[in-house]
Structure formats: C-alpha cells, structure tokens
Amino acid sequence: MQIPTRTQTPLLFLAVLLPAVTASNEYCSLKSSYPAPVLSNGWSAQLIAQNLTKPRGIILDSAGDLLVVEQGVGIVHLGLIDGGSTCLEVAKKTTLIDSPLLTHGIALSTDQRTLYASSSDAVYAWQYDAKGPLVSGDNQTLIDGMSGDDHVTRTLLISQMVSQTLVVSRGSVSNLDLEAEDIRTGHSQIRAFDLEDKAMTSNSTPYDFATQGRILGWGLRNSVGVAEEPLTGGIYSVENSADMIERDNVDIHQNNPGEELNYHGFLNSSTDKNQGGNYGYPYCFALYNTSIPNLGKLKVGSQFSLDQNSTVNDKFCQKNHTAPLLTFQAHMAPLDIKFEPNGTEAYISLHGSWDRDNPTGYKVSSIAFSNGSPVAAPDSTNSLTDIMTNPDNSKCPDNCFRPVGLALDSYGRLFMSSDATGEIYVLVKTSTATPTSTSPSSTKSKSGGLRVRSSLAVFLVPGVVISLSLWLL
Template sequence: MSGSDHVTRTLLLSRKVNGTLVVTRGSTSNLDLEAQDISTGHSQVKAFSLLNQTGPYDFNADGLLLGWGLRNNVGVDEEPISGGIYTVENSVDQMVRAGQDVHQNNPAEELNFLGYLNGTRYAEQGMNYGYPECFAAWNVSAVPNNVGLQVGSQFAIGDQNSTVNDTVCAQRVAPRLSFQAHMAPLDILFNREGTAAWVTFHGSWDRTDPVGYKLSVVEFANGSPTQQSNSTTAAIDILTNQDNSRCPQNCFRPVGLAWDGQGRLFMSSDASGEIYAIVRADGNATSGAGSSNPSTFPSQSASGGASGTGSSPSHTTFASAASTMSWMATLNGLCLALVSFVYLV
C-alpha cells in the first residue's frame, strides 16, 4: 500500500457468491500514468476466492478483473437481487482540456457497474473505464470542443492526439450514472430489496463553491438505476449541511454507511466526529425505501433534505419540509459518542 495518494483498500465480501472477496485499489497520484498499464494493478477492482487458497495472492497478477481505469472507486457494494457490483468513483482534480481549466464542473464523479461474480455474462466486465486518459462529462457546455458530448460521455483530457482523443475515449466503458464534479462519493450501500442505493458525498476541496457534504439516495429497479445514464437528477439529497459556504471547516462530512437489524441507516462523519441514524417517523424501516409503495421513496421535490452544522458537540434542531417527506435532525453532545437521528415521514 505504498504511495502518497489513494492508499486505502475497500473490501467487500459477497453475499451472493460464497467465499468471494472484492478488493478496490486506487491511483498513486491525481493523474497516475502507471494506470495505463494493466499489469501494474493501479486503479483496478478485482475479486478473489477465499476458498481452498493456500498462499497469498498477488493483486497485480491474480484474481478476477472486474474493471481497470477506475481512478479511485473507494465505495463498492453488491446489488442484492442480481448480484451486480457497483462502485462510486472520485474523479480527477485540476482538469485541463485544450489548454483551458475546466475543473470547476468537470469531470463528473461516477457510479460504475462492474458486472457479476457468479459468471453471468456482462460484455464490458474487466474492460477499461477510461482513467487516466478519459473522463466523464458533467457540465458539457464548459468542455471545449464538445461536439457529440452529453452528460456521462467519456472525453479526453489535455490536448487530443492520435492516441488520446474523444474517439478513443468513446470506446471506454462509460459510467452508469454521473454526479456533480468534486462531490467525492466515499460509500455506497444498497437496501435489502435492491430498490435504493445510498451514497455518501464527502465534499469538495478544490472548487470555488463547495459541493457535496451530504447523503443522497438513488432509486433502483431490476438491478439497475431507474434513471438514464445522462441524468443529472438521479441522486436525491436526504441530509445536507445548512450552509456549504462554511465547508469543509464547519460541516459534517459523510463517509461510511451501515444498516442495523431494524433497517435504520447509520452514517459517519469524519470531520465532526458524529454518527447519524436515519430513521422513519412513521415506524417503517429506512431500508424499505421504494420497496413496497412509491410514496416510500423520496421525490425529487424533497431534494435538499435536513440540515445540520456538524461544527460543535451540541447543536440545535433543524427542520425542512417537502411534498412527500419531512425531516428532523437532532444532535446531542456526548463525550464518547455523538448520534443524530434523522426522522423521515
């Protein structure tokens, strides 16, 4: 795990294929040129069998390659019905295209689909997802020479040439969904029914107007997001900071997600040292969003969610209302643990 950048390794033990471990590995720098070589193992996601293994694996050479050219897919989960592997990717910073700085709103953060662990055929499994030459567009109008591009289209970084250009990038695997640039998704977690994927956005550090710093949810059906790949509204905001202009110093910054036995969603915030519990005031489990009645899934009009400061050990209650859901976030300061319950009705 040597290197100065994305040295974390996310581990996922499959519930669908016994004894299979998924391991994600990021890049060693913002623009890691070694990731162009598949043999380096950089910016790749692989699966390994834990059954009947008598010695250590070599990550670079062994395992089932689910995808490469994946800059930093630190969040990974298994869709519970189909068994499909989905990751969320932190894309490149300080992007330049044709001599112009386009990093404020490009490239997009990504939701990637990497196929299955059970042998089900997926033609693009194990293929190149673009990095470090190709990236997904978010704000197409801000991309120079953007003919033919739409949200989620792969386009080339820097100056185009015979080997790095938009034609080559169009052959790379595009994300299943795209998110606003620099929101930094760090975790993805499906509910049991496979109707919702919850995503934490840690928040930007290199953008004039901070973005992210929130928990969002994406609706799924039949093993795939319900919205098209060029959608800009697939992620519905559930819990946000009250004022992003105070971020990152005085905000909560979502990181990890976990379910408990009652279907409550727990979310950590590393910057503020808090743990949030997302629960429904009507008594239904948060994990049931979208599973039995369309009204249990937040509508787009609910975007914005509840808000808190995350900047002190004890803060007041904030509330907001929407057409289908209302929210209340209450935080109580404790010496050893700080838990916020966010109620959904």
C-alpha cells in the same frame, strides 16, 4: 505482517451504568458543535457517537453493534443500547485492533466469524467473536502488493451472493497516474478474490493484488464505494474523478470531470460484457458540464479526453472504454454506497469537495433503482435525491459533517460516519418500522431478553436533582 491487537474490557457495572447516567439532559440528545444537519421530508437523524478519531469504514456485527475503522488508529467496537428508532447510545467502546496501518476498509464474513480490514498495502483477517467482543489469534495477510501514498483506501466487500469471495478496490497513486494505463500495475482497479483456500493461518501465502484475482474493472481512478446489488448480485462502484484538470489548455475543473456510478457485472458470471472492462482513467473521463471547448455532440456521461491528438481523443475514449451508468457533479467525492435489501434504493455518502470554488457534496443522498439498475437515464443530472445535508456548504469543510462510511441494520436504519468531526449518525425513515419495543422506554437486548430503562431521582443536596437511568439486563 502481524498487526498488534488489544482488547479493553471495562467492568460490567461501568459498561451498563455510566452511559445511562444523565444530569439535566435528555436521553439520546448528543448535539453537534456545528449547525444542525437538514433532513429531507420523511427522515429523522440523531448523533449517537462523538470523539472518535477519523472514523471511516463502518459495519454492523451479528449483535447489532458497530465496528469502526479509525484511520491511523485501528478498529473499535461500539456496543449500543437501543431505545428504538434513532435513539441509540454507546454503552461501551472497546479497542479491537490497535494499529496505525489501518486506513478505511472493513468487512465481516457471512458467518460473522472473520473480520477483514485493510492498510494501504494489504488486506488482513482476524478471527472475530461478537459476544466478546474480541479478535483472537494472529492476523493473516490475505492480499498484499498495493502500496501507494496518494489514495490509500482499499475498500473491502464480502459477497452475499457468491460464497467466500472478497472484492477489493484500489485507487491511483496520484491525481493523474499514468501507470494505471498498464493493467499489470494493479493501479486503479477492482478485483475479486476467492478465499475458499485461504485458511486462517498466519503462514499462508498472500495473493498479490496486481497479478492475481479476477478483474472486475480497471481504469477506475479511485472507486472508494463498492456494493453488491441485493436482487441480481450486480457489483457497483462510485468513483472519485480527477482534480485540477484542463482541456486544450482551458481550465474546466470546476464542473468536470463528473463523479461516476459504474457497473462491473456479476461475481457468479464472467460473461457480462461490462466485467473486466476499462473505464477510461488516466486518459478518459466522464463529462458532467457540457459547456467546454470543442465538445461536439457529447452528452452528460460521455467519455471525453483532456487532449485531442491522433492517439488519444474523444473518439478513442468513446470507442474503447466503458462509460458510467450515472454521472454526478464534479468533486462531490462519493465514498460509500449501500443498497436497500429490496433493491429499490442505493444510499451514497458524498464526502465533499476541496477543488471547487463553491463547495459541493457534504451530504447523504440516494439513487432510485429498479430490476437491478438505476432508474435515471445515463445523461441525467438529477439522479440523486438528498437525504441529509449541511445547511450552508460555504462553512465546509471546517464547520460541517463529512460523510464517509455507511451501514444498514436489519430495521432499515442507516448509520453514517463523519471523519472530519469524529462522529457517527443514525438516520431513519419515519415511515418505516423501528425495532420491536414494548414501550418507548424498553427494547429487546441483544440476547433476546427485555432490557428495561428505569429512572431514579437522587437528591444529593437541597435543590439539585440528578436523574439516574439504569438498564436492567
């Protein structure tokens, strides 16, 4: 399937001048329409983009600019003016791909010359030029056969450890998708695909998701966030578990089953016992709250069954399925995971609940890692450290941010999309380095030259002053 592309190229004068014109406003001062987020000690944050349409997956290109999937719209490029730390502005918004098919997934090849994105059915590729910015040529369909109308995200990850390897995560087609029991359906699975032989040609035969590729894990209800640990190359995912569940006809859905952090082995090895394993769904789930009927001695994170019969029961779940490394409060809905380059921390976006009386999630948190593994014990209930939260979750989801995509730049700044509010934030550790800058009012441009921000006072009528801020490239 060919997806139409469209490139918008505003005049250079407008791209440079207009974002820098302010009238009685401070630079880098976008404000949310809802109560301001709360930051933990050692962090600061700033809203840098608004008025987007359901921004989901985000990624930074080689120029340090943002590519954003607007769900049901396409992909936009946000050219950034960088004032250091959290002080960024969108200088130019360019539509790269105009398509209502795209839902969430986005990735760039290691050489930054190929852009990947996904619909609910397929994964596509385009030639990409960050200097344009533009995509060129017809899109290539790399993978297809993933149609479904419930969980429609198809998360994409390009390995930094194994050349030309694309990891794709596909969720279930319903809350309790019994077809996921059959590995041949391709439902609720994470697979890796070798792109070495997939030249950028529109007539290349796509992979079929259900029958090709290397299985990293199955029985994964909806593992939207997928990441590669930077030191060991281990593949991790965060899973959204089931809603509205009962056990032995008792409603336990408020606090069970837990959301999961799962481990899937290494892409450069197929001998890891965790690789290709069954993680339980649709019959087995991770226990979070242990106060449920007929539980026995199960701990947080143990696999348990919704029914207790001769075929499917708690013992069956524990014996034949892979348990998560960590389990989180039910319904927080983790949608992305990104690792610090030194492997000491993984950031998680928690989109927030809809199936719980007291809303939970709606925040960005982190998990401590050491030597390629999480520090917390598997039965921990406090493995998450909150970074950015809403001040009052009772106002959610209608009057708060909802984190989705995450991206880290070379300065350690964390970018986060909020689909419900159409926004992008940048978060910065106040104790870490910020981009090289000769002064608070200057920073290096993408081409390496100095980009200086100068201010002029223009008197239009007596008593009215408009400050014009110009970037000299």
